[in-house]
Amino acid sequence: MSYSATDMIFDSEGYHQDFLIDLYKKLLKPRLVEEKMLILLRQGKISKWFSGIGQEAIAVGVTSILNEDEYILPMHRNLGVFTSRNIPLHRLFSQWQGKLKGFTKGRDRSFHFGTQEYKIIGMISHLGPQLGVANGIALAHKLQNEKKLTAVFTGEGGTSEGDFHEALNIASVWDLPVLFCIENNGYGLSTPTSEQYRCEHLADRAKGYGMEAHIVDGNNILEIHTKLFKIARDIRENARPVLIEFKTFRMRGHEEASGTAYVPDQDLSNWRERDPIVRYEKHLLDLGVLNWDWAEHIKWEIKQEIEEHLSITSEDHLPDFNKSIELNDIFKYTENQYYKISGEKKEIRFIDAISDALRLSMQKHLNLILMGQDIAEYGGVFKITKGFVEEFGKDRVRNTPICESGIIEVAAGLSIKGMKAVVEMQFADFVSSGFNPIVNYLAKSHYRWGQNGDVVIRMPCGAGVGAGPFHSQSNEAWFTKVPGLKIVYPSNAEDAKGLLIAAINDPNPVLYFEHKALYRTQRQEVPLSYYETEIGKACLLRNGEKLSLISYGAALQEALKIIDEEHIDNIDVIDLRTLQPLDTQTIFASAKKTGKVIILTEDSLFGSIASEISAQISEYCFEFLDAPVLRVGSLETPIPFASILEKNYLPYQRFRQKLIELIEY
Numbered sequence: 025m026s027y028s029a030t031d032m033i034f035d036s037e038g039y040h041q042d043f044l045i046d047l048y049k050k051l052l053k054p055r056l057v058e059e060k061m062l063i064l065l066r067q068g069k070i071s072k073w074f075s076g077i078g079q080e081a082i083a084v085g086v087t088s089i090l091n092e093d094e095y096i097l098p099m100h101r102n103l104g105v106f107t108s109r110n111i112p113l114h115r116l117f118s119q120w121q122g123k124l125k126g127f128t129k130g131r132d133r134s135f136h137f138g139t140q141e142y143k144i145i146g147m148i149s150h151l152g153p154q155l156g157v158a159n160g161i162a163l164a165h166k167l168q169n170e171k172k173l174t175a176v177f178t179g180e181g182g183t184s185e186g187d188f189h190e191a192l193n194i195a196s197v198w199d200l201p202v203l204f205c206i207e208n209n210g211y212g213l214s215t216p217t218s219e220q221y222r223c224e225h226l227a228d229r230a231k232g233y234g235m236e237a238h239i240v241d242g243n244n245i246l247e248i249h250t251k252l253f254k255i256a257r258d259i260r261e262n263a264r265p266v267l268i269e270f271k272t273f274r275m276r277g278h279e280e281a282s283g284t285a286y287v288p289d290q291d292l293s294n295w296r297e298r299d300p301i302v303r304y305e306k307h308l309l310d311l312g313v314l315n316w317d318w319a320e321h322i323k324w325e326i327k328q329e330i331e332e333h334l335s336i337t338s339e340d341h342l343p344d345f346n347k348s349i350e351l352n353d354i355f356k357y358t359e360n361q362y363y364k365i366s367g368e369k370k371e372i373r374f375i376d377a378i379s380d381a382l383r384l385s386m387q388k389h390l391n392l393i394l395m396g397q398d399i400a401e402y403g404g405v406f407k408i409t410k411g412f413v414e415e416f417g418k419d420r421v422r423n424t425p426i427c428e429s430g431i432i433e434v435a436a437g438l439s440i441k442g443m444k445a446v447v448e449m450q451f452a453d454f455v456s457s458g459f460n461p462i463v464n465y466l467a468k469s470h471y472r473w474g475q476n477g478d479v480v481i482r483m484p485c486g487a488g489v490g491a492g493p494f495h496s497q498s499n500e501a502w503f504t505k506v507p508g509l510k511i512v513y514p515s516n517a518e519d520a521k522g523l524l525i526a527a528i529n530d531p532n533p534v535l536y537f538e539h540k541a542l543y544r545t546q547r548q549e550v551p552l553s554y555y556e557t558e559i560g561k562a563c564l565l566r567n568g569e570k571l572s573l574i575s576y577g578a579a580l581q582e583a584l585k586i587i588d589e590e591h592i593d594n595i596d597v598i599d600l601r602t603l604q605p606l607d608t609q610t611i612f613a614s615a616k617k618t619g620k621v622i623i624l625t626e627d628s629l630f631g632s633i634a635s636e637i638s639a640q641i642s643e644y645c646f647e648f649l650d651a652p653v654l655r656v657g658s659l660e661t662p663i664p665f666a667s668i669l670e671k672n673y674l675p676y677q678r679f680r681q682k683l684i685e686l687i688e689y
Contacts, residue, residue, distance in 0.1 A: 032298060034246045034307040041313045047245055048308060049322055050084045051301050054103040056326050057113065060334075061120065065280060070120045071133060075276035076101030078243070081300035082207055082270045084108050085248030086175050089256045095161045095440075097145045097154045097176040099207070100135045101274065109142045113333035114340070123340040128473050129353075130343040137473040138440075145440060146473070151178060152187025153461045155204065156430040159191055160437015160445075162200040162265075167393070167419055167443075171260040173201040181212025183226055187460075190430030195265035196233040197425060202265045203256065207242065213278040214286040227269040235265055242272030243300040273298070354508050355532045356476035365522070367553040375543035377517040377550050378482075379408045381524035382446065384554045386416050389444055392528065395422045395431050396448030396482075405450055406484060406543060428458030432481065436465055439478040446528060451495045452485035452537065459502070466533040467508030477533040480524070486539035486578055486626060487658070487674060492665035498577075498627040498658075500537055504604045504636070510559055511604040513537040515580040517548040519601055522557025530559060539578040539626075546581060562607035564614070568594035571620035571686055574611060574637060576600040579626045582676050586683065603633050608640060615641045619650035622686050624679050629657035651689040656682050 036044055058077060065073045076083065083104030090096055098105040106116060119126030119137060127137040138145040145161075147154050158176035165172045182188055183206060195202045206226050210217055223229060230237035238255070241247050248270070255266055273295040277283045284292065308314035372380070386392055394409060394416075400423040403410030412421045424431045428449065435445035449455045455462070466477035487496040503509050510532055514520040520538065527534035565584075573595055575583050580599050587595070596614040600607065615621050621641055625634040638653040656679040664670050671677075 032241065032244055032303050034244065034304065035250065036246055036307070036311060039246070044308060044311075044313055047084065047088065047249070048304060048314065049326070050088070050104065050108050051080050051245060051304060052323060053107045053326050054080050054083065055301055056323065057107065057116075057330055058103060060327075060330050062280070071122075072279055074100040074134065074279050075274060076103050078275040078295060078299065079207060079209060079272050080104045081245040081248055081304070082205070082242045082272060083177075085245050086177075086203070086205055086252060088249055089252045090175055091172065093143060094172050095143045095145060095158070095174045097147070097158050097174070098135065099147050099151075099177045099179060101207075102135070102177055105144060106135070106142075109144060111139070111142055111144075113330060114336035117334055117337035118340045121337065121340075122342060123337065124343055125337070125340045132472045138469075138475055139473070140440075140475070148464055148468075150460055150464055151182040152185035152191075153429070153433050153436075153465045154178075155182075155187055155191035156194065156433025156461070157437040157440065157465070158202050158204075159195050159198075159200050159430070160434040160439075161441050162195070162202045162437070163198065163393075163434060164438050164441030164443050165201060166199075166263055168441075173203055173256055173259045175203040175205060177205045177207060179212065180206060180208040180210075180217055180226060181215070181220060183229070184220060187429055187433070190425075190427035191433070192230070192233045192235060192265070192267070193425055194427065194430050194434065196235045198422075199264050201259045201263040203252070203259065204265060204267045206267070206269045207272055208269055209272050209274045210291075211274075211278070211287070213282060225269055227267060230267040235267055237267040237269065239269045239271065242270030243298050243303070245300060245304050275299075353474075354471050355510075356470050358531055365518075365551045365553070365555045367551055369549040369551050371547055372517055372550050373544055374517045374520050374538075374546040374548075375406060375408060377521040377548075378524055378538060379410075380550075380552075381521040381528075382409065383412070383415070385446075385525055385528045386412070386420065388554065389528065391442065392444040392446065393420050393422065393435075393438060394446050394448070395424050395435065397424055397426055397450045399423060399448055404448060406540070409448075428454055429461055432458045432461045432479070433465070435479040435481075436461060436469075436477055440475060444478045444528065446480045446482060448482045449484065452483035452499055453494050453497045455481070455483060455499070455502075462503070462509070462533070462535075463506045467506045469508075470532070471508060476531045478531045480527045480534045480536055483535055483537045484540050485537050486541055487663045487670060488541040488578065490665060490667060490670060491540075491663075493662040496663040498537075498625070500535070500603055501627055501632045503535055504633050508533065509604060510534040510602070511537070512559060512602050513539075513577045514557075514601060515542070515575075515577050515599050516546055518550045519557045519563070519599075521550055522555050523559065523601065525554065526556040526559050529556065534559070537577065541578045542581065557601065560602050560605040560607060562601055562610040563599045564596060564610065565599050566595060566597040568596055569618055570594045571622060572596040572598065572614040572618045573622055573624065573683070574598045574600065574614075575624040576603065577626065579624050579675070583624050583679065586676065586680050590680065590684065592683070592687065600633075606633075606637070608644075611637060611641065612645055615645040616648040619648055620686055620689065621649070622654040622656065622679075622683055624675065625655075625657045626674065627657055628660045629655050630660060632657055651686060654682050654686055
């Protein structure tokens with residue numbers, strides 16, 4: 025990028041001098057705070073720093089055109105967003121030092137936090153997800169008929185991520201009021217833009233999404249304010265996304281350990297002359313709006329404020345470790361108000377129970393949004409939402425582009441704005457394309473900064489229907505390992521309805537696995553009323569003393585068939601129903617009573633929930649056992665298509681044999 029200081033033209037006509045001075049103060053504050061933080065970094069009082077020196081005008085300028093109740097999603101060099109929103113400096117200092125008065129109780133560092141109080145939603149290190157989250161917040165504004173916009177930042181490096189493209193496509197298709205801000209500072213860490221993309225300007229990418237775009241001098245605070253103020257005002261009235269590419273430069277390394285040796289000296293010199301604060305200060309001095317004595321006094325006042333707030337932070341404490349607090353903060357606590365099963369019952373299929381739960385939940389929760397591929401007029405590939413558009417409208421039953429990651433992020437954004445979302449994976453296998461926002465955003469947000477993710481992800485899963493390797497997986501074990509997620513997996517129609525209603529009522533992220541082989545084969549008398557099945561509570565289906573059988577989902581139904589065919593009685597049969605949190609109380613009580621345990625899963629065994637349950641029984645019930653804990657699962661291969669291969673891939677013939685062996689042990 026070949027810019028010179030002479031390119032910078034400040035047009036202050038029409039601006040009151042008080043506003044011009046206020047912008048000057050807002051530009052100075054993050055610069056002076058950062059200069060102090062760099063000193064503290066060298067002293068070992070903060071652990072890491074991502075410099076925004078040279079880019080302050082973007083953060084300050086964008087924040088200045090937003091209303092205080094409009095959300096902004098910054099990056100890790102946008103200190104000016106936080107200072108312009110007037111967050112008390114001592115809280116920022118405590119955050120950076122891992123102290124209690126920060127925003128994450130010492131659980132995260134830097135700008136990896138959010139605050140509903142100041143309508144700032146911080147980034148995660150994976151960068152891309154926040155773009156989709158901004159879409160979700162903007163969608164909520166639009167659905168609630170609020171004339172507001174959402175601003176979100178990324179760097180030029182982040183535009184290579186798939187999340188960037190998914191977010192722009194969704195925002196464009198849905199006409200979402202989002203201001204996408206690209207800070208193009210020339211380098212992704214040390215990689216120059218010539219090695220990152222081939223288009224001349226990143227703003228050109230907007231054309232492919234039918235989106236308006238602008239290129240703005242990111243070092244000129246008045247150009248930023250003038251252009252974006254008009255754009256923002258228009259977006260509020262005519263909801264749509266707009267892409268802004270800010271041409272800028274960071275004067276220090278990606279983080280302080282990186283340095284800037286990879287930058288040519290001439291480039292550093294040119295950009296140093298274009299320093300956004302120095303040049304704007306000179307403009308104000310030339311106008312006569314500012315003089316040197318006043319400028320020095322303003323700097324002195326800010327430095328005094330910094331020192332005063334550092335003194336407050338020095339009195340703050342580092343967190344003490346408390347195991348109960350740590351574990352309890354994984355999820356948002358909620359008083360369970362269970363709706364009892366009562367009233368008239370009707371025999372329906374498993375798939376009808378899911379549809380009924382969704383319909384009743386949509387009627388109860390007017391802030392609930394359904395999203396997924398082909399779920400609107402088409403009713404989804406399994407027709408579970410057939411007729412929903414006619415009853416609830418397309419605003420609430422939304423077809424999505426094929427972009428699992430971006431839609432899960434939208435769901436997270438809806439939750440930030442106080443709404444609920446159910447996202448349908450067309451097949452559970454496809455969730456791999458949305459893995460990151462589930463395990464790194466939804467699962468961690470409440471623990472990190474107290475923001476719950478009121479999101480249910482429906483996961484049509486399982487083999488036995490001849491669908492092959494990409495439409496048949498039982499992939500629940502991918503997620504049971506991740507703290508912050510609840511995992512439910514019903515085996516029958518009554519629980520399918522009750523667990524889905526409970527999942528939607530739960531303010532935390534829930535993955536709801538529904539086995540496709542049960543959809544039209546499992547029938548049951550199901551209450552017509554609105555009721556919950558308790559998440560985290562297993563069900564003892566049969567009671568006995570000979571052995572304990574533990575299973576869930578379609579595997580549980582297969583196990584019951586085999587037990588009846590073999591005329592096996594006097595055994596405990598436990599339907600887990602919930603895999604996370606796991607009902608160890610019921611499991612351990614049964615294991616201690618019978619002394620023999622067999623665990624059946626459709627999943628392959630290595631790393632499965634069956635393996636975890638087996639390990640826990642061995643650890644906590646060992647002295648009560650009369651035989652080894654047996655695990656039975658599918659082969660350690662992808663799921664084959666041909667029926668003879670699939671039949672032998674599945675565990676049921678092996679389960680029959682192992683069950684008899686355990687009884688005779």
